[in-house]
Amino acid sequence: MNCQKFESLAADLARGEMMEVDVLSDARAHQAECSSCSLRLHDEEMLTRGLHSVAVEMNSLQASEATEHSLLASFRQHSVVVPLTSTRTYRPYWLTAVAAILLIVFGLAAVVWKGSNQPKNQIAVQPVPQAPTEIKDNKNLVAPDNHVANLPAPSKPKRNFNPRVLQTRNSKANRAENTVANHAEVATDFMPLGYLNPALLQDGGQIVRVEVPRTTMASFGLPVNMDRYNERVKADVLLGVDGVPHAIRFVQDKRSQ
């Protein structure tokens, strides 16, 4: 071991730090050989003793009782303040939670209310289907020879047309007329003429009033008064934009019932 290595270990040797046995024996051997390193270790040991004396000297020192009393007073005051602080801290969270719950409840209520309203609207919009039996007694149905008669002015073809939408949109405009008409006429539900693809009615359509032979009703499974089989009956035919008829319903004047 050389002097530089010993100097790095001198403090640990003086402080009694644990080290490997080989290193310790080498250091002791070098100390015995080198007077300057021996003096250095002596100085380090003196310093260690001096520092230890200072530590022992101050070992019994502590803060005054006034500090302890002051801290205890602060602690009691702080203990009183703590609940207030915590309450103040958590109050906004409770308010937020209550507000969130209320929002959820109102949101759910709105969804339920809307859901319950939608079927009602549809039911209100849909025309009341008339039972075929209502036109059983169609004794006074007019049977003119002209085969087409225009019904209330057909509305302009609209996009996204379908029978339900048409009825819904026309319901406002025709409500008064329909109300009057409903008082004057009864009608069956629309019956498809062959396969009715709703997509064909997307671009619009038209309803025309026609008169057909009463026997036509039989082809749709409706009862026919055989005493009046040679008369004509009113019918509404639903035409697509291409002019192809898609559905038909039979109409009867109430007066004639």
Added chain:
Amino acid sequence: MKPKTDLTDAELLRLMMSGDEESFTLLYKRRHPSIYRFALQMSGSQQVAEDVTHDVFLFLMKDGHVFDPNRGSVSSFLFGVARNYVLRRFRGDQLTVPFADGEDDEPFDQVGSEPDPLEDLTKAEMIDNVRRAVLSLPERYREVVVLCELQELSYGETAEILGCAIGTVRSRLHRARGLLLAKLRPNKEAEVLSSTVVESARCFA
């Protein structure tokens, strides 16, 4: 259920944070002397030591929840807080190390009684010299000497408090001891010189 005096510092701190005054008192009585001495050894001022001790435990009762047992002991935590307060006083209050006579520069209470007054005087003088030499060290060396030598903490605990590596603590302590020896050596040489002069005077007498 074990008595509170047997509880660890961390358990006392937890109870203290829930408002238990007895736990606070126990923790204070257990830990405040070392904190007070650390502040006193760092500053050399009893008033500063009192203030720092007060501030450390005031911080503990208000912000004790920031203590993380995974990062170290309560003792190390308190030393770290005390160190910050001491350094803050050094920088904020422009505190001067009381080498010169000042209001706070009161001699520490003497402990024990020695039969020989001369030996008492010599020892007291030696202790005073060492204390002054420690106080004259730069802060980063002083705190290592105070923690490792005067508080007798391990390198690991000191590194934990200072937030540095153990190797850094070792190197700083080595450097600090070298500085202390350099500061104390003139006194020693002067003593040797004075004793030589006396001996010479006796010879010539």
